[in-house]
Amino acid sequence: MGCRRAAKGVGDFLIETVGELVAEVILNLLACALLACLALIAYLSWSFSPRLTIAGAGLLSLFLAHGAWQTFRAPAKGRRRGLAAVTAGGFTLIAMTALFLLLYGTGCNCL
Template sequence: MRVRRAAKGVGDFVVESIGEAVAEVVLGVLACALLAGLALIAYLSWSFSPLLTVAGTGLLSLFLAHGAWGTFRDPVEGRRRRGWTAVAAVCFTLVAATAAFLLLYASDCGCL
């Protein structure tokens, strides 16, 4: 009975370890693909028009700064975020989550 329980425990450990290794590889490939896609977008936009690329980056930065301000400011009592502030806050949260994902999983990407 003890041998069967030990064998089941070892089998569960092996399955869990292989699952974690596969998940790590999949997340690494996704991070490298996302990083390559972002680099391709930056390259193509710069080759199309450097001036529009800088202007678009500036506008995007202002929009995300507005979202960060809307996310971290103290809310006024009785009012909630509306309109562009809510959209900017959601976009800022998505960009921050993407940056954290890339920081964790693309840092050891061999494509850099």
């Protein structure tokens, strides 16, 4: 009985370890693909029009600044509506993407 339990424990450990390794590889590949897509978008945008690229980056910065302000300020009475909800959601999404790239994109050896 003890031998079967030990074998089952070892098998469960191996399955969990292999599953974690596969998940880590998938997350690293996803981070590398996302980083490559962002670099390609920046390159194509700059080659199309440097002025529009800088203007777009400025508008994106304003969007993110407003979203950060809406996210971290003291909550107002009532719910967020309209532009405030969109910018707060956009800021949250981009902050989570940046955190994902910080955690998994640093292990990408494609750079």
